[in-house]
Structures are given as C-alpha cells and as structure tokens.
Amino acid sequence: MPSPVGPEIERLIQLLARLPGLGPRSARRAALHLIKKREQLLAPLAEAVRVAAERVVVCSSCGNVDTSDPCAICADARRDPSVLIVVEDVSDLWALERAAVMNARYHVLGGVLSALDGVRPEDLNLDGLVARAAAPEVKEVILALNATVDGQTTAHYITDLLSHLPVKITRLAHGVPVGGELDYLDEGTLSAAIRQRTTF
C-alpha cells in the first residue's frame, strides 16, 4: 500500500515500531500523539533521545549504563564495598535499586549461560566478576539471577568459578511472592517455598 505520510513521519513511525511494546499501529498512534504535542512532548523527547545517544555509556567496571564511566553506583563511596550483587541484565539492577534494600555494588553479566541460545562463559562478563570478587574488601557475592533453569545453572557455574576465593556466596530466596495466595501458585514455586522454609 502506498505510504500515506511524508518520508520524515514515515521514518519516525518505522523507528518507533521497533520499540518493544509497539507495533506498526501503535507506532502510528504514538507518532501522531507526539506531533500533536510538539512543545510538551515531541521537542523534549528529541532532546532526551539526543542526550542519551550522545552521553550514555556502559560502565566498564560493572556493566551498568549511565552517562559516566565508572557509573554513579560504582563511584558512590557510600556503597558497602564488601557486598557484590550479580545480575543478568541492567533491568535487574534497576529493579533491585528500586527495591532499595541493599547498599551494595553490582555486576552485570549481560545474560545467562544457555546451550539453546549459544551463550557460553566467554560471552558473559565473568572474568570481570572473578577479578572483582577477588578484591580483599569483597566479603559476599549475592547471585541475584532469575529463578529460571538457565539462571540457576549459571549460578552454579559462578559458584564453582569463585570457589577458590574466601567470599561467601549467597542467592536470593525462592518462594511465595509477597501478597501472593497459595492456590494461584505453580507447584515449582510452592515446593521451593516449602524446601527453603525458615524458622518463624
């Protein structure tokens, strides 16, 4: 079908359609919404995307994204240097930071080991992890990987990898999500919750 819009708007729509959560129809809606709100949304978004494109970098120490290297977390002297939290992806780092329960540093692996997806140890940021875990100030490494088969396989791999170091290796508890009702849960979660039960 012919394009009903000029090439500049078509280009914007095509790029928006590549965002997760947007397809062609919602990209058209989003583009029109932006165009109708030029001052309040389109212009500020142009600036924000430009700034991100020019200034966002990957922290060479931990794998986080920020506008500085090292990132704000690695550079934060108030962080407890004795605890290192290992995550699969920056999105997990963000999620844990929102939970605001630890004042630690992070290490982003960039994925998990996966035979199916062809992700091998050399594809992940594991050398960096070993080097950081070996630092004398690090006392505990928390493996905050997803509670999936690949996540737990990777956790075991890392445990072996760090076994020569004096660090304590811990992992997140598996169990009933807070607010969760038992009869909505799957058997895997319920058995993990029973097996990892704690003293009340």
Add this chain to the structure above:
Amino acid sequence: MPSPVGPEIERLIQLLARLPGLGPRSARRAALHLIKKREQLLAPLAEAVRVAAERVVVCSSCGNVDTSDPCAICADARRDPSVLIVVEDVSDLWALERAAVMNARYHVLGGVLSALDGVRPEDLNLDGLVARAAAPEVKEVILALNATVDGQTTAHYITDLLSHLPVKITRLAHGVPVGGELDYLDEGTLSAAIRQRTTF
C-alpha cells in the same frame, strides 16, 4: 522509591512513558532497548524525532500533518478536486490513504461534536470546511466520520451546514466488515447492514 538511574536516562524513560501504549515498565524496557542499540536505533531515532520536531507542520488548508504547508496531498495536482473527504482526525486520513481507493482531497475536523466532552462547532475546523465545499470545483463531500453516535451527530450537523450548497453529500456505508462473520457481530451493526442493503 529512589531513582535507580541517572537523570538523563530517567528523563528519557518518563517521556517514553507518556506515549500511548507505553507505561512505566514498558518505557524502561524501551529505554534499555534503545540504549543497547545505540547505532541501529537510538541515534536514528534521535535524528527522526529532531526532524519531526523541527519540520512537521499542520496544513492550514486541510489539517493534515506534513513537512510542508500546504501538505503533499493538497499540493498534489493529480488529486480529483471535485471530491472532498471529511474525517475526524489525521489518523483517519492516514487509514483512508492506506486503503488507496479514492484520489480525493481531505478535510480534518480535529474531532467530533460532543456535549459530554464539551466539543462545540467552534472547536472544530468547520468554517474551513464550508469555505472549501463552496468552491465551484467541489461536487461531492464524503462524510467519512466514525460510525459512533457523536460521529453521526456531527455528520448530520455538517449536512445542515452545507445544505445551501449545490454539493452532493455522501457518507460511508455501514455494515459487515469484509471477512466478517455474522454471528460475531453486534445487533447495531447487523441492523445497519440490513437497513442499508443494496441490490445484488
């Protein structure tokens, strides 16, 4: 909760979250996706949004959006000047253009009359419509408004508004969508399909 990301990334996420179809969680996903694809997506998007912010204008003749005024459709001499299609919104214009069935010009009202939403005749582009419909070359005005109560009310209002002119006023057929099966349709659509039945 504290922001886990620097202000520049937070700003990008907040603006993305204001797009229709995206909420805070999908805005975070989208921002991270953009950041991970700086050359393929983030940088081109920065350029496309900038170009849109600087160059997109509303056509003063018909209400379409384009990078020129008059828009490419109004300026297209190959368009049939005797037919004027009235639509509620630019998105409807785009939809009809994708259907590529008419080679006409358009007039975008900018909405429909609505007592509930407080949209009065002066809030729509009606004066412009009357002026354009009065031009000697215009023979037919197609009211391509939504098949909603407000859409049809507005269609009747426009019919009265143009009744002093020699133009033929038509509207889109209501009925069974192409590919549609009758037992999935509502009674309103089915009765319209029966009432507006045509000779086979």
